[in-house]
Amino acid sequence: MKNGSMARITIVLPAYNEADKLEIAVEEVRKEMSKYFSEEDYEIIIAEDGSTDGTDVIARNLAERYDNVFHVHSDERLGKGRAILNAFRQSKGDVLVFMDVDLSTDISHLKELIDLTQNYDFVTGSRLLKDSETERPFKRDFASKGYNFLVRLLLRSKLKDHQCGFKAFRRKAFFKVVEHVKDNHWFWDTELMILAQRMGYRVKEFPVRWRQGERSKVRFRDMFYMISSIVRMFLK
Template sequence: MISIIFPAHNEAEKIEEAVLRTAEEAKKLGLDFEIIIAEDGSTDGTDKIASKLAETYDFVKHLHSDERLGRGEALRRALKESRGEVIIYMDADLSTDISHLKDLIDNIRDYDIVIGSRLLKESDAKRPLSREIPSRVYNFLVRLLLKSSIRDHQCGFKALRREVAEDLFFKVKDNHWFFDTELLILAQRKGYRIKEIPVKWRHEENSKVKLLKDSFYMLKNIIRLMG
């Protein structure tokens, strides 16, 4: 079985479409799958939509939290409730084209972790320069300061073997946006086999990332992992 997790905070406008499009793609691929909405302290009605989806479709599970726990804790809770041998998590805005689900599945047979990458030359990623330049600088600093061989640490489209997810999710200390980077740094230090795949990706105009504030936060965490 494949477990697909959507960490979701205030995604009322997107979560239903994300779930239904993902389910359609999974069925097309003939997968035995479940979709877990790890709904994290939403205040915009995401919880109600997620609950209705879980009532309507037997492949959907809704995990609700009254308080915002953060991306990391939402993923840990979902992992505990999941049944899949492969754990996939992705952003509810589906910025990464869902057709790449097949690429995750095909490659996870030979690797421990498979991740979408916007920064491979084969990728088709479109976003404004105000986002593109900071992203490239950030990933350069992670490679330089943390000795990473990965091009794109933050693309929200990842698959892990279950035993690898169980090992890494609970070792990551960060609970928010740095979760993905820290996960991949720990994975490399532990010698896990990681595959980056090119993806079609489109910038989400209503991104929750706050550039200046989050840049300082990410830099602080890079320094933490250097110690």
């Protein structure tokens, strides 16, 4: 990665086969951040996870175009959690953010997400709070609500939504907790948020506007894996 001054904020965009979305996402994040911060205040890291559709080429070109955009490439598929963690380990920010490349969460919430880390260690957008505005197919909505109900019931979480791909962390707190996380993929951030609560960190969720992306990489068979992950964490 390029050398540079210490950025206060790191924004990670996990990208696996996102050739049609990545450049739009980077440009939108830069546009939103420019309203409140200088380019020296933040960095964008593209955590490109073994893509096969040319996402790696797009990511490399974006990193060459902008001084505060970086490309972290993996030849092998790491999984969502490990790819994000790998990028955070190479980051400079005191505030660590990750968000989905499809920009399902309205990007106008980005400043609010970052600002909440002034008072909380772990912050997540929520699609399931009273004031949240969500557009998604019934089957996806039903599955998500069922999953989050099980997490609250079995793992005693106080959060309504554990999977929203719009989260921010204070750096020191994040690295204290993440070393205890076992999962590397879709259950990664659920486990992270559960452990943060158990370890006594300040955790906050806030309502967001959210719409289902054109295609979701979470398949229904992944739900069985996530349910088994809940049971694994409950039994340990």
